[in-house]
Amino acid sequence: MNAATDLETSSSRFVTVDGIRIHYNEVGEGTPLVLIHGSGPGASGWANFSRNMGPLSKSYRAICVDLPGFGKSDMKPAGVPIPGWWAEKMGQFLDALGIEKAHFIGNSLGGVISLKLALTRPEKVGRMVLMGTGGSLPLFTPWPTEGIKAILGYYEGTGPSIDRLRAFAQQFVYDPSQLTDELLEKRLKASLDPRIVANPPMRFTPGMVLEEVWRDAGLARLPHETLMIWGREDRVLPLDSAFVLLKQIPRARLLVMPQCGHWAQWEHADEFNATVTGFFG
Incomplete structure (x- = not known):
């Protein structure tokens, strides 16, 4: 095994939250920093943040979680509100670990979950x-984007395949040549977990509430220092999605990374790690 695989294995943990077994990786000491992944096929905490956990753990108690419905965690019940249900579980996750307050990094779905947690339990968020991040709408780009369609349609029709996964992944990065066969095979294997195939976490079911967080008047009262990071070439949640939240959140600022798609933490890992370390202080 290589060093990254060793670290992933040695840092693996489980905790039961409200009857749901949640998997997470924990590395480092100090101020808690919780990293929440996005919703793409094969997503998990470590898959999203493998290039960040080691460097960030030098300054923080870095915790990347598998949301229920992803990775090694238990499944998400069908029909629960999105992102509200996940935000509730993340608050309870902190409680179960005895963490009074943590900083958060949220990628895509993880971003809107972090935002919802800040709205509902602001004392838990630094x-x-x-x-x-999700939770907004683009001002100029047609919606839904091809990237969002790829996520929502991955398990429909003929179902998962390496070609479908490759097409999805190419929507997520600026430079598709970085998508190695090893990376795609790992994501495909994770996406073929029979539990997830039977109950895809992003499948919309009758009665499900998809909360429009950008409409929440509480955004204008959020006290949290907030850094939004966007890839200029993001084709999943495009840059013009940032502007509604930037206007509403009082202490928000925006960093735009050029030659970067939806995975800023992966495509520009060194810059990302240095930037967020400086921001959290």
């Missing part, structure tokens, strides 16, 4: 980095 500073937030929202990276290509």
Whole structure:
């Protein structure tokens, strides 16, 4: 095994939250920093943040979680509100670990979950980095984007395949040549977990509430220092999605990374790690 695989294995943990077994990786000491992944096929905490956990653990108690419905965690019940249910579980996750307050990094779905937690339990959240975050709408780009369609349609029709996964992944990065066969095979294997195939976490079911967080008047009262990081070439949640949240959140600022898609933490890992370390202080 290589060093990254060793670290992933040695840092693996489980905790039961409200009857749901949640998997997470924990590395380092100090101020808690919780990293929440996005919703793409094969997503998990470590898959999203493998290039960040080691460097960030030098300054923080870095915790990347598998949301229920992803990775090694238990499944998400069908029909629960999105992102509200996940935000509730993340608050309870902190309680179960005895963490009074943590900084957050949220990627895409993880960003809107972090934002919802800040709205509902503001005392649990320190500073937030929202990276290509959900919870808003683009002002100019046609919606839904091809990237969003790829996520929502991955398990429909003929179902998962390496070609479908490759097409999805190419929507997520600026430079598709970085998508190695090893990376795609790992994501495909994770996406083929029979539990997830039977109950895809992003499948919309009758009665499900998809909360429009950008409409929440509480955004204008959020006290949290917030850094939004966006890839200029993001084709999943495009840059013009940032502007509604930037206008509403009083202490928000925006960093735009050029030659970067939806995975800023992966495509520009060194810059990302240095930037968020400086922001959290």
